[in-house]
Amino acid sequence: MTPDLKKIYGCFRADGTYLSGQLFGPGHIHDTYRIITAEEQCDDYILQRLNHHVFKDIPMLQENMERVTAHLRKKISAIEGSDIRRECLTLIPEKSTGRSWYTDENGDFWRMFIFISDHKSYERVDSHHKAYEGGRMIGRFQAMLADLPGDPLHETIPDFHNIVKRLETFHRVIQKDPAGRVSSVRAEIDEITSREEEMKIIVRLGEKGKIPMRITHNDTKFNNILFDSNDRALCIIDLDTVMPGYVHYDFGDAIRTGSNTADEDSPDISEVSMDIGIYEAYARGYLSEMTGTLNDTEKEYLAFAPRLLTYIMATRFLTDYIDGDKYYKIKYPQHNLQRNKVQIALLKSMEAQHEKMELIIKNIIG
Ligand code: ADP
Ligand code: GN1
Ligand code: MG
Numbered sequence: 001m002t003p004d005l006k007k008i009y010g011c012f013r014a015d016g017t018y019l020s021g022q023l024f025g026p027g028h029i030h031d032t033y034r035i036i037t038a039e040e041q042c043d044d045y046i047l048q049r050l051n052h053h054v055f056k057d058i059p060m061l062q063e064n065m066e067r068v069t070a071h072l073r074k075k076i077s078a079i080e081g082s083d084i085r086r087e088c089l090t091l092i093p094e095k096s097t098g099r100s101w102y103t104d105e106n107g108d109f110w111r112m113f114i115f116i117s118d119h120k121s122y123e124r125v126d127s128h129h130k131a132y133e134g135g136r137m138i139g140r141f142q143a144m145l146a147d148l149p150g151d152p153l154h155e156t157i158p159d160f161h162n163i164v165k166r167l168e169t170f171h172r173v174i175q176k177d178p179a180g181r182v183s184s185v186r187a188e189i190d191e192i193t194s195r196e197e198e199m200k201i202i203v204r205l206g207e208k209g210k211i212p213m214r215i216t217h218n219d220t221k222f223n224n225i226l227f228d229s230n231d232r233a234l235c236i237i238d239l240d241t242v243m244p245g246y247v248h249y250d251f252g253d254a255i256r257t258g259s260n261t262a263d264e265d266s267p268d269i270s271e272v273s274m275d276i277g278i279y280e281a282y283a284r285g286y287l288s289e290m291t292g293t294l295n296d297t298e299k300e301y302l303a304f305a306p307r308l309l310t311y312i313m314a315t316r317f318l319t320d321y322i323d324g325d326k327y328y329k330i331k332y333p334q335h336n337l338q339r340n341k342v343q344i345a346l347l348k349s350m351e352a353q354h355e356k357m358e359l360i361i362k363n364i365i366g
Pocket of ligand 2: 027030
C-alpha cells in the first residue's frame, strides 16, 4: 500500500504545496519517493522511508548524516561559484521537533532532502571523462571529510566491509541452509571459498597498522554520484554508510560498479567484464585529489581493491540468496543468485587484468 505521502510531507518544514509523489530511483535499501511541489519556484523533494532492518539505529544514523552534511556544506560553500542546493544533500527538519527525521504511527522512520534538480545518474560509465569525474569527486569527498571535528562517526552498520566477518556470516548461513538452497549452489560457494585467504589482506594490513582508518563513504556505487547536464560530477549522495573505513573500500566499489561492461543485474554474464580504460580514468581522477594523502601501503593495494569489493558483493549476494532473500530488494526469485554470478564473472575479468591494473597505478603515481 502506498503510504500517505502528502501527510508525511506535511510533517516537514518544506516550502511548496504537495502536488504528487512517486517511487523514484534504483536504490536497493530504502523506499525513495520524489515529491513534486505545485509552485514552479519551489524545490521538489526526496522523501525516504528508511530501512530500519538494515540500519538498526536511525537516530544514530541521522546524527552522522547531520554532521557530515554540515561539514561538507561549509567546505563546498567556500568554493567560488558553488551551488550548495545541488552540490550537497540538504536535510529538511521535521516541523514539531526540528529533528532530521520523522516517525510515523507504524514506527517507520522518514527523512527528506531537497531534490537535486537537473541531475543525471548512471549505473555504469560509458566515457573516460565521467570516470575521471567520478574518481575526482570521491577523492575530494574523502579529502573534505579528513578534518571532520568531534568524535569518530558512528558505525551505522558494524563491520560493513569486513570480509572476515562477512565470511563468518556466509558459513553460518550455509550451515543453517534456511531456504534449502545450498545443494543447488555448490559451484558458486566454491568460487567464494577458494579465494577466502587472499581477500583478508586489507583487514590484516589494518590490524597491523599499515593502513589507517579514514572517513570513507563505503557505498561508492556509481549511481550514488549525481552528474550535471554537462556530465560534471555534481553531488555525492547516499551518505548512510559514511563512517570509518579504508580508502580501498571506496576506490574498489566505484570500479566494481563503474567499469563493468554490463549492469550489476545483467541477465547475461557473457557481457560482463572490467573495462580497463574506465579503471584508468577513474584512478587518475581519484589520485588527482588523494596522491599526497595516501601512504605507500595504501597506494600499493589500490589495484587490488576492486577485486576485494567485487568479492565482498559476490559473497553478500550469495549469502542473501542462501538465506532466503532477506536483505536486498529482489524482482524475481533467482535475482540475488544472478547478481552473485555477475560479480564472479567481473572478478575473473579483474583477475585476468590485475598486472595491468597495478602498472596503471604505478604510472599515475610516477
Ligand atoms: P538507497 O540506499 O536505497 O540506494 P539512496 O539514498 O541512494 O537510497 O536514494 C535512492 C535514489 O534516489 C538514488 O539512487 C537517486 O537516484 C535518488 N536520490 C536520492 N537522493 C536524491 C536527491 N537529494 N536528489 C535527487 N535524487 C536523489
Ligand atoms: C546497496 O543502497 P544502495 O542500493 O546504493 C548496498 C551496497 C551494495 C549495493 C549493491 C547499505 O547499495 O552495500 O554494494 O546495494 N547498501 C547497503 O547494489 O547494504
Ligand atoms: Mg543508493
